[in-house]
Amino acid sequence: MQSDAKILERIGESLKALRRSQNLTQQKLSERCRVHRKFISMVERGQHNVSVLTLCQIIHALGKDFTTFICDLEKELQS
Amino acid sequence: MQSDAKILERIGESLKALRRSQNLTQQKLSERCRVHRKFISMVERGQHNVSVLTLCQIIHALGKDFTTFICDLEKELQS
Numbered sequence: 555m556q557s558d559a560k561i562l563e564r565i566g567e568s569l570k571a572l573r574r575s576q577n578l579t580q581q582k583l584s585e586r587c588r589v590h591r592k593f594i595s596m597v598e599r600g601q602h603n604v605s606v607l608t609l610c611q612i613i614h615a616l617g618k619d620f621t622t623f624i625c626d627l628e629k630e631l632q633s
Numbered sequence: 634m635q636s637d638a639k640i641l642e643r644i645g646e647s648l649k650a651l652r653r654s655q656n657l658t659q660q661k662l663s664e665r666c667r668v669h670r671k672f673i674s675m676v677e678r679g680q681h682n683v684s685v686l687t688l689c690q691i692i693h694a695l696g697k698d699f700t701t702f703i704c705d706l707e708k709e710l711q712s
Binding site for chain 1: 637638640641644682683684685686687688689690693698699700701703704706707710
């Protein structure tokens with residue numbers, strides 16, 4: 555069983571990797587999803603206990619669904 | 634792409650089904666995960682924009698991992 559704090563870190567790392575793969579800055583992503591850049595930075599570092607809806611908003615701005623994103627993470631954790 | 638409010642509803646329905654499959658009342662689950670019963674009720678009805686860590690806490694009390702839980706939900710949504 556994953557520890558709770560770890561899951562925020564893994565979500566953050568995965569968000570950051572996805573953002574970078576699209577050559578987006580935190581600022582650009584922030585403008586797309588209307589979530590403050592500093593907030594995105596904290597989520598990417600696993601330092602904010604983000605709500606499901608805000609996470610959805612960020613993930614959607616990166617062109618993915620929440621469940622698909624988490625499911626891809628699950629596959630990474632298993633591999 | 635799922636709408637954002639819908640995802641909270643789907644998570645809630647899935648939590649409720651998992652809790653019921655274990656013959657747990659909201660009260661019992663509340664004692665296990667130290668999340669208030671009324672809060673669990675709101676999450677189950679998709680009426681609260683729950684944070685990732687609180688969601689983890691509830692899911693762990695039901696014996697699952699956060700990512701496995703969401704991934705199972707993804708499979709249901711696809712089927």
